Amino acid sequence: IEIGMDVAASEFFKNGTYDLDFKNPKSNPADYLPSEKLAELYLDFIKDFPMVSIEDPFDQDDWAAWASLTARTPIQIVGDDLTV
Known part of the structure; x- marks a missing residue:
């Protein structure tokens, strides 16, 4: 079994x-977590x-976080919200 997550983090970016x-x-x-956490x-x-993919792990405008995570992991990072 391998796991892929579609986080849709833009939905909870505040x-x-x-x-x-x-x-x-009442959260x-x-x-709230900064991008690094x-x-x-x-x-x-x-x-x-056994993660193989994470889709939309950060807000679509959080470019530094996208770049950092992509550089730090060998798994697939997908940017669906980046292309909408």
Whole structure:
């Protein structure tokens, strides 16, 4: 079994950070993750699970995060939201 994730991170990008509790109307901004921390979470998933692909891991305008993650992992990073 191999795993691919479609994160659609643009959907929970708020003011330069990522709200992983975005479905909760009372989510705490103190818990929002900067791009670097979200990338570390993805890298942990890649290390711990048979990940082969991550689609839209960051907001479509978070170019530095896209470049950094792509350089740090051998798996496929897909940019669906980048082309819409």
